[in-house]
Amino acid sequence: MEDVETAEEGLGKQHRKEKKDLQAKIQSMKNAVPKNDKKRRKQLIEEIAKLEADLNQKHEEELKQVKSPCAVGDKKVEAVVNGVEGLDLETEELKEAKHGRGPSKAQKRREKKAAVDRERDARIAEAEVENLTGLRHLERLKLAQKLAERRLQIREISSDGHCMYRAVEDQLSQHAMGLTVKELRTQTAQYMKSHADDFLPFLTNANTGDQYTSDEFEKYCGDVAESAAWGGHLELRALTQVLQLPIEVIQADSPAIIIGEEFDKQPITLIYMRHAFGLGEHYNSVERQMEPATPEQS
Template identity: 75%
Template sequence: MEELETTEELLVKQHRKEKKDLQAKIQSMKNAVPKNDKKRRKQLTEEIARLEADLSQKHEEEVRQLKSTTDTKVEEVVNGVESIQVEGEEQEDAKQPRVTKAQKRRDKKAAQEKERESRIAEAEVQNLQGVRHQEGLKLAQKLAQQKLQIKEISSDGHCMYRAIEDQLAQRSQPGLTMSVKELRSRTAEHMRSHADDFLPFLTNPNTGDMYTTDEFEKYCSDVEHTAAWGGQLELRALTQVLRLPIEVIQADSPAIKIGEEYDSEPITLVYMRHAYGLGEHYNTVEQLKDPANGEES
């Protein structure tokens, strides 16, 4: 088992080195392209996203290959140990030297360190294979094509409204800046005054029946006064409140566009299914920055 753990740790170290080498290569590529050459900078951004995706795919394949051989090697090691024990058990007992207390302490410390390294290596492997990592990678590639990147929003139940608040602030248009509280209030107010447009899409989860008037009012009250999570109904209401289209980018599906009847630059949100332990989450976006100097590319 010790040999298998060492192999896994070596693979993780190799992956770390390859990531570091790729970052150095990317830095060199960026230095070779003038900042004012927008066409080449856009091509460079797409090429960097491709290189990072290729490396991630290579690492995943190497991890799968390592795991596919694990069971066979473990069986060989275990069978070999059992054979040695059966054939030479009495001789080993006779030759076994007495272990001092100091040696036992050293052995225990070494075993603990070995276990710690193994846990770190396993965490690295799980991260490479994790759906959260893959979702983030796909989103980064999609956004890079638009010269955008994710801007993190806190996960507190208000994430959709906070993301829209941030998008409005980035526009710096008079009369469009709104707080989360105001966005929630305006959303609830619009839904109440256009009940026929929203009520048919709300059903009681226990009975499957369409919401009653009282249930709909409770729903709107939660939108306005609590941290109730927002979804497509609330986004539809917000496009009509703001008179702006909203585009929602996803990793594994085409972008959702709401409010296309409005001829303006859309508010762009990122929808993540695996961002946090509870799952679904909205982030906002910002202009893609050059990691070399923190400036927009």
Template identity: 70%
Template structure:
């Protein structure tokens, strides 16, 4: 006799197929974006993260719904048994054992799934401790601790570099909004095109940007969540007339705008912070708790 699959087994099989289909979709998305197109790769990271989060949330809700339904079935089963006993004043022993056995199987299955989930979480934590992201964070924390500083997290939304600069300027008593920083950066790049055009190439042809492509690039800098890098940092140092120090885990610290003899604002550049994407954070004074750990 062919064994009938339980609702849990059917749902697990469905979830595996949906995850496999999503991975195939993600791979197709990755293949469609050139590796040297940073802007589109950045958008790809956000799109992939959103797709994975939506699928995980869907699976969690379906599992929760299934467990709730099972609990309800078990209560109904017990209630029906009580009602039958009241009417007949007796219940066949075999029927009672069968109902208990099915309920126990469901509980055992639920416990096994929970144990498997906890095991996957533990494995992921171990992998993260030995992964690039963790190692990068450790190295940066050690570098910053020597200067009595620590990482100040900035949200990953495409504006991270400008938000980190905004945070640092606020600490220096300068009030520049995110929109102002983007607008000033774009304006400076437009008015000094010869300083920036040679470093911008079409990712498909490899040719230097045309005037139209450069104008679109500056427009994206000004009014979208386009990711910022060294070119935009160079423009910002000139606009602000102050140096910007970029601290990295694996490479020496880079100072942009050394010609300005002022105290630099400091940013953290993280290569492995968010999967495919790169990320900028700000810094802040080392907390008292962290100082105690150091001492």
């Protein structure tokens, strides 16, 4: 078992290096394609998807080989080792049977660990399939194509309940407007509380379906200000009023929407992703694509 774990650890390091190398190669490929060549950019997205899929398949096959007892080391040696281990277990079981005992604590721990390992491996395999063929992967491809047409790229924001506010904070920093997540949350809650009639009709109790009471709305605003409560369309509407500028939201499967169009200013831009994580929706920021290095720079 220790040899297998050691092999897995070494393989994991190799896989991480190969993924890092692939990302560097992908970035180089992106830099080599002119931003205004839409046909080539589309082909590039497909090429990148295939490279990622091929690497993931290679890693899966290598991991399976490491975990397969017949694929590691010399088969004859392993047969002997397995035979010895089998004799040890048989001897232990015979001893336990003679004394009328069930499985030992050590055996139970081994079985429990094996079950946990099998469940973990199954989850990893499912996640890899989902990443390559599922909605999350398709959503990223569509967004990448939309952003490439505008010479933009996704700027990743951490998924911690504050993602919408962090994305706004990031956008503001790119426009030299310094507001923290805490300040954004506090001002959003204050605006909503002072304009309750504009927000209360859109909030309903999930259990009863009834419109929020004043107390429920007060608690809702308190969560906006003080907790990691997820932000959505209502909070974005409040933020446009707080910031006095429009907010554009780009999505994969529908046209971009602009909230706060009454403000005649350049909007800040967010990315809304339905399938980014296991919990569902997520907001990211955007940034200008890196310009390819010129011969003089390189």
